[in-house]
Amino acid sequence: MGLLSRIADSFRTASPVPPTNLARVDPRRLAVRGAFDPDRVPDWFANRAADWSPWDDRAVLADAIGKCTVVFACATFLADAVAESPLEVYRKDAQGEPDVATDRPAQLCRDLLSVPNPYTSGSEFLLTLVLGMCVWGYGVVEKVRPKGSLDLPVELWTLRPDWLVRRRRPDATERTWEYPKPGGGRRTIDDRDVVIVPYYPDPWRASYGISPAQVAAREIGIDSSLTDFLKTFLEHNGVPQVILKHPDPIYDPAIVAGIKEGWRQTYAGPKAYGQVGVIHGGYELEVVGDGIEAMAWPDLRGLTEQKIAQAHRVPLELIQGQMALDGSALTTTQFEGAMAVLQRYAAAPLRSRIDGAFTRGVLAEFTGGDPAYDLAFDTGGILALQEDHDALHARVRADYAAGLVTLDEARQDLGMDELPDGQGRVFAVAFSTTLTPVDDLIPAEESATPPPAETPPAKSARRYRDEKAMSPADLETRASSLARTAHDKKRLAEIGARALRKFWTEQGDRIVREVTGKGDAPDARAVHDIDWSEEERALALVLLRFYRANGEAAFAAVSDLVGVEVAWDLANPNVQRVSADLARRIVAIAETTRADVARIVGEALREGVSTPELADRLRGLFAQTYRGRAETVARTESAAAYNRASTVGYRESGAVEEVELADNPAHDADPMGPTMTTCADRAGLVVPLAEADDYTASMHPNCIMGIVPILATPLGG
Numbered sequence: 001m002g003l004l005s006r007i008a009d010s011f012r013t014a015s016p017v018p019p020t021n022l023a024r025v026d027p028r029r030l031a032v033r034g035a036f037d038p039d040r041v042p043d044w045f046a047n048r049a050a051d052w053s054p055w056d057d058r059a060v061l062a063d064a065i066g067k068c069t070v071v072f073a074c075a076t077f078l079a080d081a082v083a084e085s086p087l088e089v090y091r092k093d094a095q096g097e098p099d100v101a102t103d104r105p106a107q108l109c110r111d112l113l114s115v116p117n118p119y120t121s122g123s124e125f126l127l128t129l130v131l132g133m134c135v136w137g138y139g140v141v142e143k144v145r146p147k148g149s150l151d152l153p154v155e156l157w158t159l160r161p162d163w164l165v166r167r168r169r170p171d172a173t174e175r176t177w178e179y180p181k182p183g184g185g186r187r188t189i190d191d192r193d194v195v196i197v198p199y200y201p202d203p204w205r206a207s208y209g210i211s212p213a214q215v216a217a218r219e220i221g222i223d224s225s226l227t228d229f230l231k232t233f234l235e236h237n238g239v240p241q242v243i244l245k246h247p248d249p250i251y252d253p254a255i256v257a258g259i260k261e262g263w264r265q266t267y268a269g270p271k272a273y274g275q276v277g278v279i280h281g282g283y284e285l286e287v288v289g290d291g292i293e294a295m296a297w298p299d300l301r302g303l304t305e306q307k308i309a310q311a312h313r314v315p316l317e318l319i320q321g322q323m324a325l326d327g328s329a330l331t332t333t334q335f336e337g338a339m340a341v342l343q344r345y346a347a348a349p350l351r352s353r354i355d356g357a358f359t360r361g362v363l364a365e366f367t368g369g370d371p372a373y374d375l376a377f378d379t380g381g382i383l384a385l386q387e388d389h390d391a392l393h394a395r396v397r398a399d400y401a402a403g404l405v406t407l408d409e410a411r412q413d414l415g416m417d418e419l420p421d422g423q424g425r426v427f428a429v430a431f432s433t434t435l436t437p438v439d440d441l442i443p444a445e446e447s448a449t450p451p452p453a454e455t456p457p458a459k460s461a462r463r464y465r466d467e468k469a470m471s472p473a474d475l476e477t478r479a480s481s482l483a484r485t486a487h488d489k490k491r492l493a494e495i496g497a498r499a500l501r502k503f504w505t506e507q508g509d510r511i512v513r514e515v516t517g518k519g520d521a522p523d524a525r526a527v528h529d530i531d532w533s534e535e536e537r538a539l540a541l542v543l544l545r546f547y548r549a550n551g552e553a554a555f556a557a558v559s560d561l562v563g564v565e566v567a568w569d570l571a572n573p574n575v576q577r578v579s580a581d582l583a584r585r586i587v588a589i590a591e592t593t594r595a596d597v598a599r600i601v602g603e604a605l606r607e608g609v610s611t612p613e614l615a616d617r618l619r620g621l622f623a624q625t626y627r628g629r630a631e632t633v634a635r636t637e638s639a640a641a642y643n644r645a646s647t648v649g650y651r652e653s654g655a656v657e658e659v660e661l662a663d664n665p666a667h668d669a670d671p672m673g674p675t676m677t678t679c680a681d682r683a684g685l686v687v688p689l690a691e692a693d694d695y696t697a698s699m700h701p702n703c704i705m706g707i708v709p710i711l712a713t714p715l716g717g
Helices: 004-010 026-033 060-066 070-081 104-114 124-135 217-236 253-267 297-312 322-326 331-368 387-400 407-411 444-448 470-518 524-529 532-562 573-607 611-651 689-696
Strands: 085-093 098-100 138-144 155-159 165-168 175-180 186-190 194-197 241-247 284-287 373-377 656-662 686-687 705-709
Touching: 004 155, 070 124, 070 175, 070 253, 070 297, 070 331, 085 104, 085 331, 098 241, 104 155, 104 331, 104 373, 124 155, 124 194, 124 331, 124 686, 138 331, 186 241, 194 331, 331 373, 387 407, 470 532, 470 611, 470 686, 524 573, 532 611, 532 705, 573 611, 611 656, 611 689, 611 705, 686 689
Parallel strands: none
Antiparallel strands: 085 098, 085 373, 138 155, 138 194, 165 175, 175 186, 241 284, 656 686, 656 705
């Protein structure tokens, strides 16, 4: 047993003591979190010694750090990716939306994070922290406090986990940490001054964290051994590749030794490469050893590198591994795509764990654990996560030219200031464009007698998709479509809900001023005096941009799923038709708001309440009821816009003739729409692409129905 193992075993029977920063809880949180158990700690804090993960073999650790270039490349890519964005302090506003905090506690914390100590900047600090996390499985940060002050930390330092030892105080049951001094000896660190950041939580709950280097330890060992073997092979020719055969036996060992030495001096080793061998006197040359290619060296090396990169979630193309080198060089677009994958799926989870640990262990020192404050990385400056500059300009110019956004909104999208004095609050409407009311598009005689609704077929007559009969390629396409659709709709619904909450908050303020500013008593005429047309136009500005975002996301998903590039082009008549259909939905949403306001004012008049009471009721409508309504409307409108756009995208691709409807099989009530089907009726139903819009129109609010393409020709076929 090694020294480190003996040290670890000596502490494993001690009782657990949680770090002070985790045990301390702000009393204001008790109302929402329930009773707090101060003795409850995470499993990985229980019975922990001076743990520095399963790395108990210095040779293996040295191989991972000093020999394996793949580990070094992955770790440095991750560290650089995380450190590319700074930590920022945010505080929730009255609507619960985060905004950059500018008060004194936030500024003190921000100053500390930007310059953690006299020798390290904020980005250098994050580099050191992430590199340690990649190897040890977790990072350790020490908070330094000056004596005789307000007891707030003034410096942050990263520590090596393997040098950190946990000790029990001789006069108490509490434990502290010990760390070596530069000049010798050890110093004591309190629990409250240690912040632990896991690379990834250990699923066995045995360690503070687990690193990709630990998971890929076997592959790292193979990679290091292959490097050592290649060095030996090139220096000493590895195994004998050839032998000299003579028809007659040679009994004198001295003659054999002389022949071997003569051959070695002339033809062995790297210096003899390319010389011409001469054999005579009855000798024959026979090959018995293998070369590098015969030993499948490239394949073996490529597989180990791939597994190491997989453990780190780093695209193999970025580290230029053996398999990547076998193909052609990366184009700029491919490299940027790989960098985006690195940022989204490897660096982003690390950032979330770092800002979570720092929120609890550092920010709480300055804010007292106020839940309104939060630490998060500001990723606005990461190029790999931003929209292409040229593509952004093209999209904004197209939206402005189509009359969907104002000049000021277009300027804001491009990072420019609004024009002064409201000069930019204009739409670009072509001279030849005729603005026609929707009702005027339908002749009166046709609208008076609507066509009879078609009776939907019985469920037994419908065709449903059989998963057992699907090919692996179809199953993969189906799974990819469902995952992509669910991810896009969730993200877009969150964005839409935030925009609608902000709009309705501002609309509520306008309506309260209009309704209650007419006099000391409520007046029914005030509701009619509101410029509802202007309110509807303001709502349209929000929802049209939301519909456009859904259309662009749906078309991007279609391009990826069917392998045919399609673009959400506002000049496309099919795209225009969908945009017009979606715009008609805005009228109903605005009308609901008008009816709600009229209802509240009418109730107030009947009850004879005062103007301040009416104002409070209206504010409650927009601040409370409409907060939930924003989420419902965002989910409903996102589902409708995304599905309608998906249908157009599949039609534009020419690769889809039928689609499968993915819906909730447990909801078998409330049939709606032209198809009069329930969610259960639609779950797994196969319909022609031309009928998909009818089923989208049959969705109820908050419906989760998605559209899965059934490819006419499988990808790669």
